[in-house]
Amino acid sequence: MNLPKQWRLKGQRYRLEGQRHSDGRVRFPAQPAKLGEAQDAWQPYQLSNTGELFSWTAQRSNRSEFDHEPIVIVGIVKLADGCLITAQLTDCEPSELQIGMAVETVTRSWGKVGEDDLLVYGYKFRPALVD
Numbered sequence: 001m002n003l004p005k006q007w008r009l010k011g012q013r014y015r016l017e018g019q020r021h022s023d024g025r026v027r028f029p030a031q032p033a034k035l036g037e038a039q040d041a042w043q044p045y046q047l048s049n050t051g052e053l054f055s056w057t058a059q060r061s062n063r064s065e066f067d068h069e070p071i072v073i074v075g076i077v078k079l080a081d082g083c084l085i086t087a088q089l090t091d092c093e094p095s096e097l098q099i100g101m102a103v104e105t106v107t108r109s110w111g112k113v114g115e116d117d118l119l120v121y122g123y124k125f126r127p128a129l130v131d
Contacts, residue, residue: 011044013122016105018083020045026081048080049105050128058094077103077125091126102128 009029011017018028019042028047033039056075073089075097089097090108103125110122 013110014107016047016049016085016123018045018047018081019043026083028083028085045081047083051077051079051085051103051125053089053097053099053101053103053125054078054084055099056089056094056097073097075103075125088124089126090124096127104128 012029017030018026019030020026021042026045026047030044033042054076056073059072059074060070071094073092073094075087075089077085077087079085090106105123106126107121108124110120112118113120
């Protein structure tokens with residue numbers, strides 16, 4: 001992981017900041033305007049922090065940096081805004097998960113970066129505590 005890159009992406013990683021088009025479309029992550037597109041067509045937009053589990057899978061990892069997590073659960077979450085986001089699922093077991101269940105964002109560690117092992121945080125999803 002690159003520390004300056006983490007800093008540049010802090011809006012999307014900590015606050016789920018995406019973009020909303022003047023016609024109502026929402027996208028994540030934020031992207032520069034495409035060729036021929038008006039520069040102000042896409043405005044910063046705070047995505048919803050709740051959604052439903054669209055799909056998921058459990059992966060076993062033999063990499064040493066995941067020793068504390070022998071099974072990594074990755075899901076596709078459909079936010080209330082309609083965006084689909086791929087993210088790690090946390091605070092749950094695979095047997096608890098069901099397609100369509102309510103989930104919410106939480107901030108968790110994504111790993112360490114640099115010679116000093118600085119912790120990098122970002123969004124993950126967990127089953128919603130309150131529906």
